């Protein structure tokens with residue numbers, strides 16, 4: 004601080020006076036200011052808003068008013084007499100001195116007389132911006148400078164803020180519009196100009212509603228917008244379809260807010276408009292359609308919804324969705340704004356290279372844009388349908404599945420010749436994606452439905468669907484009081500076809516059978532596959548006599564010869580019929596009863612049919628019980644036994660073997676005939692167990708006889724045809740012989756002619772394997788079956804048993820005698836031992852013996868008896884090989 008500088012807060016002019024010995028401010032105006040004028044000057048300086056700083060030729064501050072104190076934060080005493088540089092930021096100080104010096108020397112200064120913005124450094128070290136106007140004062144030969152300084156910091160910040168604000172407003176994509184109290188536009192930002200294509204000039208003075216309105220703007224929404232402004236509603240928001248200057252539709256979300264003045268009156272409206280076209284597409288279309296899909300809305304409803312949403316988004320459009328069916332025909336799925344008659348005429352059109360927009364798009368698997376239906380050759384054949392309805396242009400795009408295959412078409416019709424807009428293109432992109440999703444999902448659903456309810460091989464309804472359909476048919480029959488027939492169809496010898504020719508042929512047979520069943524069915528009949536070769540036909544409104552006709556047609560259709568994979572087949576089916584309401588009131592009972600009737604038909608005569616009856620029902624029950632009892636009898640509980648009937652030489656009557664015959668003493672029913680329970684065992688899968696039991700018991704008995712020296716040359720065991728389908732049979736026999744210490748010659752197996760008829764190679768192989776063990780094979784009941792002589796050489800047979808029926812009639816039937824003689828000749832020719840069965844009288848024995856029959860068996864000799872009884876009998880008889 005320089006000497007002589009006042010240190011107290013005094014009059015700003017006094018400081019200069021003290022410094023220069025006078026009052027410089029006044030001195031410049033008048034030679035000697037009056038005290039009143041001086042005081043006025045001082046007050047003026049003190050009250051000034053601007054800071055006033057005066058420096059002398061030594062650059063020392065000589066005036067520093069109250070405003071300057073406020074700006075810098077320095078008390079006057081700390082500044083007066085000090086170099087003015089203390090008030091400047093460090094970096095400016097050197098420049099300041101140089102400038103002042105230059106001005107003093109040259110009189111040139113760019114600052115003097117101008118207003119410049121300068122940074123200032125405050126007492127607390129902070130910086131502020133100030134506007135400074137500098138003037139030079141010539142005072143008593145001295146050159147002083149006076150600076151009027153105004154703190155500009157706030158103003159500058161305000162400006163910066165406003166600049167940012169206007170940048171934000173103008174650079175935003177959102178349209179902002181300010182309207183006056185009369186709702187006419189006074190300002191629109193650059194975003195609004197970009198969004199709608201109008202210049203500010205074009206918008207100013209217009210009403211918002213008038214600016215946005217276009218051909219498809221919802222008038223009600225517009226009205227609500229205007230009404231909200233009219234009543235100065237606090238804020239109003241809506242979505243509406245607006246139009247740009249060039250007529251492009253645009254979905255905008257609009258929010259209008261009133262601005263109030265100090266008196267609470269509306270002085271402005273600020274409207275903010277956002278382009279939500281994209282959002283609308285995704286949110287409305289995707290969200291609504293996907294949401295509906297998630298809620299399992301049916302396919303047609305989904306397509307309808309999609310069309311409606313598209314048309315709501317772009318009301319100038321007419322949307323249409325078509326599906327391409329398996330035959331390559333167009334099928335209408337949705338077209339809510341198209342006249343139904345037009346849709347009906349499109350429905351069923353085959354796709355092709357010149358079939359309007361949709362048929363061609365599907366054909367080309369590419370979008371087809373026809374901007375003028377009237378002139379485009381693709382519409383030559385169809386414009387007569389479209390033009391009268393006002394359809395002038397059509398843009399169709401193929402809907403493609405995941406594999407690129409065309410599932411359908413999605414099309415826009417226009418009411419005037421034109422091209423699609425950018426919005427339409429976006430709509431198509433989104434919609435095609437949704438259509439593909441819907442159609443693919445439908446396909447998957449159909450596939451799942453097919454898998455769940457249809458038999459994959461034949462395409463017929465499976466058990467589940469058959470049940471459901473039959474239940475509906477039964478309900479209807481009950482309601483209308485009409486009869487209904489249930490047919491249970493079972494292919495005869497299907498297993499043999501499968502085993503002999505393989506599953507491919509078996510499958511082919513089933514497929515063909517299914518077709519034949521479909522072929523004879525009337526409309527409304529239900530045909531289904533239960534399992535394997537079992538089919539069911541349900542014939543509504545069908546009584547007994549119609550059922551006979553239907554079943555005859557069915558049996559005849561099935562019996563037509565067919566060739567499957569080169570194999571000629573002569574299928575036959577056995578059919579059982581149950582009638583509603585007589586044979587049952589529910590599906591399960593009716594199918595069960597039809598099944599029982601079918602079984603009866605099969606048992607009596609394959610390829611025939613039977614109606615269910617109460618008697619059948621009773622038999623079936625009995626059969627089921629018997630089956631359970633037979634299973635028990637085969638277990639530890641027992642009940643089965645073997646009786647033995649001797650075979651003796653015809654002449655000498657020497658025992659040459661015994662035949663083991665199975666007996667079942669049923670605890671309740673008494674003795675059950677073997678033919679009955681053996682057949683039952685065949686049906687219920689017990690035949691192998693039964694065969695093994697008989698073999699085991701016969702071997703055990705034989706071993707016992709051997710051990711005790713009972714003279715039985717060999718034992719013959721009956722085996723069913725099915726036993727020879729069991730490839731393990733030779734191993735079982737070998738094991739039994741070994742376990743019981745028997746020679747293979749001790750055992751003979753008897754089989755019926757039906758074994759020879761079985762074409763299954765396993766049968767022949769098994770018989771040969773049994774024979775290879777050394778076990779003799781005897782052909783039972785010879786002459787009764789269908790076997791031709793040619794079959795005889797196929798099997799390794801050692802014995803023929805002449806059926807009892809011939810022997811019985813020998814005495815009074817020449818034919819029986821002739822046949823007996825023939826069989827004996829055949830046996831002799833082929834080197835086979837012939838055993839005459841069922842010899843009851845001496846005359847019969849005499850005849851067969853005279854004709855050269857070596858061995859006889861029958862009641863004449865002995866009835867089948869238990870082992871102990873046979874032993875007693877043997878003691879009275881001579882033995883030896885016959």
Ligand SMILES: Nc1nc2c(ncn2[C@@H]2O[C@@H]3COP(=O)(O)O[C@H]4[C@@H](O)[C@H](n5cnc6c(=O)[nH]c(N)nc65)O[C@@H]4COP(=O)(O)O[C@H]3[C@H]2O)c(=O)[nH]1
Pocket residue numbers: 648663664665666676677678681697720721722723753783784807840841842843860861862863867
């Ligand atoms: N009227 C009359 N009948 C006579 C005379 N001599 C024997 N029979 C009967 O004729 C049948 C002869 O047996 P099959 O022809 O093999 O016919 C057998 C055989 O096919 C079958 N069978 C018996 N036991 C078994 C067995 O263990 N396994 C298998 N798979 N079938 C058996 O049952 C059929 C019937 O057996 P059965 O009732 O025991 O009847 C036996 C026997 O008792 C006679 O002089 N007059």
